[in-house]
Amino acid sequence: MDLEKEAPNVVTEPRFRDLVESGYQAEVVCKADAFKKGPSWYGLWIVRAVSDEGMEKLLVTARTRTTFNDIKIREFKTVTGVVSFLSGMGFRNANIPLEEGQRTTHRLTPKAD
Secondary structure: OOHHHHOOOEEOHHHHHHHHHOOOEEEEEEEEEEEEEOOEEEEEEEEEEEOOOOOEEEEEOOOOOOOOOOOOEOOEEEHHHHHHHHHHOOOOOOOOOOOOOOEEEEOOOOOOO
């Protein structure tokens, strides 16, 4: 399935990377209050690519779908998962919201030539 044709408001990880490298911001949205259990923080976060004009693209998984044409939102359940994802996208800092409804944005720093 071509996600750009089927669901233009969602992207998989490779397209997400292209978008943030071209100037989109990565927006981390907290969907459930975070809580500390032992040394780790747990909660529920999603990530979107947002343009300066306000166009949003929700990050989805590229894994096998459970049913035909089923698109699954990529959810992160630990702060470590969010930080690892952002780091893998090239971000050098991570600001993670800890309360439901909060959101933070991240923009890639241009690489020095």
